[in-house]
Amino acid sequence: MGDVASTQARPGLADRVMPQIRERSFLLKLALVAVLLAWPLVYTSLYGMNMMTTAGLFAILTMSVGLILGQAGQLSFGHVAFYGMGAYTVSILTINYDVSPLLALAISPFVPALIALIIGRPVLRLRYFYLALATIALGQIFLVLVLQLRNITGGEHGMGPIPALSVFGFEFDSYLGKYYLVWVFVLAILLLTQRALKYRVGRALRALATSEIAASTLGVRTANWKLLAFVVSAFYGGLAGGLFALVTGAIGPNSFSFNAAVLPVVMMLVGGDRTLWGGVVGAIVLTWVGNGFSSLQQYSGVVFSIIMVLLLIFLPAGIAGGLRPEQWARLRALFRPGRKPDAVECAVAAESGALVEQCQTQVALVPSPGPQAPLLGPSAPAEDLAGAPGSAPATDPGEMLLRVDGLSVDFGGLRAVADVSLSVKEGQIAALIGPNGAGKTTLFNAVSRLQTLSAGGLWFAGQDITSITPADVSRLGMARTFQNLRIFPNMSVLENVLVGCHRHERSGFFATGLGLPTQRAEERRSRARAIAALETVGIAREAEKPAASLPYGRQRLVEIARAVASEPRLLLLDEPAAGMNAEEREFLVGRIAAIRNAGVTVLLVEHDIELVMGISDMVSVLDYGLLIAQGLPEDVRCDSAVIEAYLGVDHAQGSDLCATRDLDGFEPEPILVVDGLSTSYGVIEALRGVCLDVRRGRWSPYWERTERERRHCCGRSPASCARTPGPSPIGDATLPGWLPRRSQRAACAMCPRAGSSSPRSRSRTTCFLEPPAART
Numbered sequence: 101m102g103d104v105a106s107t108q109a110r111p112g113l114a115d116r117v118m119p120q121i122r123e124r125s126f127l128l129k130l131a132l133v134a135v136l137l138a139w140p141l142v143y144t145s146l147y148g149m150n151m152m153t154t155a156g157l158f159a160i161l162t163m164s165v166g167l168i169l170g171q172a173g174q175l176s177f178g179h180v181a182f183y184g185m186g187a188y189t190v191s192i193l194t195i196n197y198d199v200s201p202l203l204a205l206a207i208s209p210f211v212p213a214l215i216a217l218i219i220g221r222p223v224l225r226l227r228y229f230y231l232a233l234a235t236i237a238l239g240q241i242f243l244v245l246v247l248q249l250r251n252i253t254g255g256e257h258g259m260g261p262i263p264a265l266s267v268f269g270f271e272f273d274s275y276l277g278k279y280y281l282v283w284v285f286v287l288a289i290l291l292l293t294q295r296a297l298k299y300r301v302g303r304a305l306r307a308l309a310t311s312e313i314a315a316s317t318l319g320v321r322t323a324n325w326k327l328l329a330f331v332v333s334a335f336y337g338g339l340a341g342g343l344f345a346l347v348t349g350a351i352g353p354n355s356f357s358f359n360a361a362v363l364p365v366v367m368m369l370v371g372g373d374r375t376l377w378g379g380v381v382g383a384i385v386l387t388w389v390g391n392g393f394s395s396l397q398q399y400s401g402v403v404f405s406i407i408m409v410l411l412l413i414f415l416p417a418g419i420a421g422g423l424r425p426e427q428w429a430r431l432r433a434l435f436r437p438g439r440k441p442d443a444v445e446c447a448v449a450a451e452s453g454a455l456v457e458q459c460q461t462q463v464a465l466v467p468s469p470g471p472q473a474p475l476l477g478p479s480a481p482a483e484d485l486a487g488a489p490g491s492a493p494a495t496d497p498g499e500m501l502l503r504v505d506g507l508s509v510d511f512g513g514l515r516a517v518a519d520v521s522l523s524v525k526e527g528q529i530a531a532l533i534g535p536n537g538a539g540k541t542t543l544f545n546a547v548s549r550l551q552t553l554s555a556g557g558l559w560f561a562g563q564d565i566t567s568i569t570p571a572d573v574s575r576l577g578m579a580r581t582f583q584n585l586r587i588f589p590n591m592s593v594l595e596n597v598l599v600g601c602h603r604h605e606r607s608g609f610f611a612t613g614l615g616l617p618t619q620r621a622e623e624r625r626s627r628a629r630a631i632a633a634l635e636t637v638g639i640a641r642e643a644e645k646p647a648a649s650l651p652y653g654r655q656r657l658v659e660i661a662r663a664v665a666s667e668p669r670l671l672l673l674d675e676p677a678a679g680m681n682a683e684e685r686e687f688l689v690g691r692i693a694a695i696r697n698a699g700v701t702v703l704l705v706e707h708d709i710e711l712v713m714g715i716s717d718m719v720s721v722l723d724y725g726l727l728i729a730q731g732l733p734e735d736v737r738c739d740s741a742v743i744e745a746y747l748g749v750d751h752a753q754g755s756d757l758c759a760t761r762d763l764d765g766f767e768p769e770p771i772l773v774v775d776g777l778s779t780s781y782g783v784i785e786a787l788r789g790v791c792l793d794v795r796r797g798r799w800s801p802y803w804e805r806t807e808r809e810r811r812h813c814c815g816r817s818p819a820s821c822a823r824t825p826g827p828s829p830i831g832d833a834t835l836p837g838w839l840p841r842r843s844q845r846a847a848c849a850m851c852p853r854a855g856s857s858s859p860r861s862r863s864r865t866t867c868f869l870e871p872p873a874a875r876t
Contacts, residue, residue, distance in 0.1 A: 129377055131286065132163050140279050148487045149275045155387035157344050162364040162371070162379035163289060164336035169365065169588035170373035171297060172329040173309025175228060178235035180361035181242040182212035182334040185349045186341025191259040192252060201265040201346055208342030209335045216334035220327045240363055246353045260350025278347045285343060286380065289336060294376055298615035299623055300605050305329055306590050307599045314586035317548055318666060319574040319603030332609060370411050372418025374590075381419050476861045499526040500562075501670055501701050502547070507556035509542050511726075516542040518725040519556070524670065524718075529692065529702045531712045531733075534722035535745055541583055543722065544674050547703075548580045549573045561669060579663035581671035583705070589648035596647045596658050597633050600665030601626040633665035636698065653684040657691070664695060671695065673704035676710055689715055713737060723744065768795040812830050 140149050168176045186208040193199035193207065223234050246253045253259065264273035265281065272281045296302065303325045307323045309313040315321050316454070345351050363386070371382020389407050394788075411419065411653055502524040509517040515540040532540050545551035547558060549570045557566045565573055588596050605626060607619040634640040637657040642650060647658055656676060663671055673692070678687045685708065692715060696702055706712050712719060712733070719736040721729040721746040729736050736742055772794040779787045 132377070132381070136283055136287070140276050148187055149279050151382070151391060153275070153279045153347060154383045156279070156286045157340050157347070158364060158367060158387055159286045159380045160282075160289060160336055160343070161338035161381040162235040162367045162383045163286075163293060163376050164333040165364045166368050166373060166376050166379040167293065167305075167336070168329050168333040170368055170376075170379070171302065171305040171309065172326055173305075174224065174326055174329065175232045176235040176330070176333070177232055177358075177361040177365070178216075178223075178238040178330075179333060179364065180356055180358070181235075181239045182337030183248065183341040183344070183360065184239075184242055184353075184356035184595075185212040185215065186338030187254055187345040187355070188246065188341075189338070190260070190342045191262055191351055194263055195259055196252070201263050202267060205265065205339075205342045205346060208345075209338035211334040212338035212341075213331050216331045216693075217327070220330040221323070222687070224323065224326045224330060236358070236361070239356070239358065243353055243356060246356075256353060256771075258352030259351060260595050261351050262345050262351070265346045272346070273452050282347065285339065289339075290376055290380060292610075292613040294765065295615060297376070299612050299619070300607050300626075301328075301601065301609050301612050303591070303595055303599050304602060305731075307588050307602075310588045310590055311586045313550060313570075314582065314588070315599070315633065316570040316580070317550070317574055318600050318662065319571050319579050320599070321569075321571045325863040328609060338373060366408065368418075370408060370418060372415075372420030374417065375420055376422030378418045385419065427738050456646045490711070500524075501560065502703070504543075504547065504558040505557045505559070507543065507546055507558065508554045509539070509546055509551055510554040515554075516725050517546065520722070520725070520727045522727065522730060524701060524703050525668075526701055526732055527696070527699075528717045529696050529704070529715055530695070530718045530720070531716040532703065532705045532720050532722065533707075533709070533712055533736075536723040537724075539725040540722055540743075541674060542725075544580065544672055544705060548578060548672060574666065574668075577667070577669035578672065579660045579666045579668035579670075581656075581663055581674055581676060583674045583678065585652075585655055585659060587647045587655055589646075591647055592643070593639065593645055593647050593650065593658055594627075594630055594643040597630040597643075597662045597665045598626055599663040600633065601629050603666055604629070629667070630661075630665050633661040636664055637661045638687065638696060639863050653680045656680065657688075660691070660695075664700070669702060670701045670703060671701060673706075675707065677706060685711060692773075771796045772808050 136152075136813065139152060143149075161179060164179050164182070165176075168174050168179070189208040189211045190201070190204040193204040194201055199207075219238070223231070223238075226234050241458065247255055248256075264271050266272070270277075272278055297305070304315070304320050304325050307318070307320055308325055312322045322837075344355070367382035367386050368379045369382070370379025370386060371380065386408070443678060500523055502549045504520060504522050507520045508515065520539075520543060532543065534540050542551060546553055549558075549565065549568060549572075553566060557564065559565065560573065560578060562577060565576070588599065591599075605622055607616075607622055611619045631640060631643065634643055637660050639650075639654055639657050639661065642654065642658075647655065656679070658674060660673065676692070677688055680688060692702060692704070704712075704716075716733050719729075719731065719733050720727060721736060721739070721742050723741075728741045728745060731739075734767060770793040774790055774792045777787055777790040
């Protein structure tokens with residue numbers, strides 16, 4: 101444990117890993133650029149030069165696909181139509197209207213971009229395969245128009261000859277000239293787009309690709325950003341088409357078939373969809389595989405398929421993604437069997453979740469915090485946070501900030517929230533509690549405008565927000581977290597928090613890509629704000645790590661830091677302590693207090709009653725969608741309606757909480773015995789030494805302070821997950837290691853929580869357990 105603690109305590113571990121990865125990536129990119137520039141000077145084959153020119157055209161087309169699909173997550177095949185529009189724009193202007201090739205090339209990307217701007221808003225309302233089908237239809241419509249408008253497009257015969265491009269008297273009519281013409285455009289687009297994706301634009305696109313809901317609550321206007329990606333993708337596709345027309349000298353409709361729509365998608369996947377550089381590599385590789393080996397031309401389809409399948413199996417992240425850490429470990433063990441992996445390899449393997457031999461004991465455990473070192477890292481004193489860059493300015497205490505008036509939400513015939521009215525004052529920590537299914541998260545969704553209201557109204561900071569979008573609410577100063585984690589796993593911790601700064605930023609695609617001074621200054625301010633937010637929740641040391649590699653409790657803090665970075669006036673926390681252990685909860689309480697002291701009003705939903713009563717200034721209680729109590733914590737704690745809602749007993753009538761016991765002293769035999777049951781998820785211990793028994797013919801309710809802990813135990817009893825030592829017998833049988841279906845055959849059944857059962861299931865709240873003796 102001493103070695104573990106010392107390894108974990110060194111703050112420079114991630115700082116040593118990430119620079120090496122970045123340096124290696126930069127050197128590989130630099131080598132690729134050098135090879136591309138030197139290629140025609142070293143390899144003088146005209147056929148090879150033509151193949152590389154074709155690969156360059158596909159590289160631009162693949163980057164357009166990578167922008168809309170790989171970054172924004174929109175499954176679009178419309179780029180083939182934009183590709184054709186650019187090619188036919190150059191052809192029609194130069195042949196039919198005698199426009200100079202240079203001017204025609206300059207116009208060619210704007211035509212498809214304008215079409216994308218017009219059709220993009222309605223088309224992008226569709227999602228997943230519906231969007232794919234709509235964009236495939238766009239390509240087919242384009243082909244029909246090309247074939248029908250014969251007087252303009254030449255129909256099935258195509259158009260040609262197209263004059264060569266001439267710039268300052270130099271004509272790009274040779275193989276060498278065409279090669280450099282195409283690849284200069286490729287590298288210019290690559291560098292411009294890569295820089296744009298590194299900052300605000302890329303963060304917004306990756307955020308909406310992961311979760312449009314979470315992105316919208318951080319001020320990202322998702323519809324606008326999807327449209328931007330669609331239009332820029334069309335612009336690139338049109339430019340590739342214009343270059344194609346000038347390079348080939350003649351075009352026909354066969355060049356823009358459905359195959360041309362699928363091939364760039366495959367190139368992006370083979371090269372790697374995480375970066376545009378991977379798309380360029382994939383375009384080069386598959387162009388040569390499909391066309392470069394003339395001796396295998398008759399078997400090109402088979403060879404192409406085999407190579408593609410092998411690449412996708414052994415390189416699931418694409419060529420640019422490289423081998424997985426465990427694959428590197430196997431290769432090194434094969435050639436150097438006696439060598440131990442170094443610390444950097446172990447750190448990379450640990451962050452990716454891979455198991456590498458001789459690495460498990462080095463970074464797998466988290467040291468127990470000492471009395472002077474909190475589990476989740478150092479924290480700044482609350483009094484030092486008021487002036488932090490990530491804090492909101494404090495306003496007059498007691499001013500009304502949020503008002504909910506007669507709010508109701510219906511789902512068909514079910515009324516989830518019924519005529520709820522409440523208010524939150526500036527500077528408060530207000531809590532919303534209630535049993536499961538009481539409507540708390542629905543109310544949160546309505547307040548943050550993720551859920552449409554059936555009746556009532558909402559006012560925030562004196563402004564009616566009943567009919568505005570979640571992004572607009574966020575821009576007014578409201579931020580939230582979610583009951584189920586919605587971090588962005590495709591980003592680092594710092595990038596996640598930087599998305600929270602989105603509403604304070606203004607730089608667009610080209611300003612970011614060109615690195616204008618205003619954009620650079622804006623990025624510096626955002627990074628300072630994000631680091632301050634990470635320090636507020638005590639995880640600034642984790643800034644460079646992948647967000648998905650952190651333990652569950654710290655991922656919760658990442659989500660809170662992301663919300664704090666938006667500098668909200670009101671912070672909505674939906675079950676922030678869910679899944680945390682005792683130490684993490686204690687640390688979280690301090691962080692929530694520090695956030696309030698920094699000038700942010702907090703409204704939280706939480707099942708942990710001790711946490712709520714210990715930190716809240718005002719508590720509201722929901723039950724079956726109704727507001728049954730509201731007031732100070734000590735008043736709500738003793739409210740008879742609240743006790744009845746939680747315990748199911750009319751406490752006001754003095755009912756015996758143990759009314760189900762047998763008064764004659766007879767104890768039925770136990771049918772289910774849980775003895776020393778423990779379970780954990782990595783380093784998080786969900787259950788510890790649980791002991792209970794269920795006796796024949798008894799109704800045995802199990803109530804815990806958090807619904808999540810109760811589900812862990814109930815789910816474990818029928819052997820529904822892997823278990824640690826501790827027997828769970830049913831009758832005379834013992835369950836350790838049993839599959840759920842085997843435990844059901846032993847007459848043990850589990851009723852899912854409401855809403856999680858199969859849509860065909862009619863059972864909601866009652867399950868019947870048949871005793872073993874009655875089975876046939």
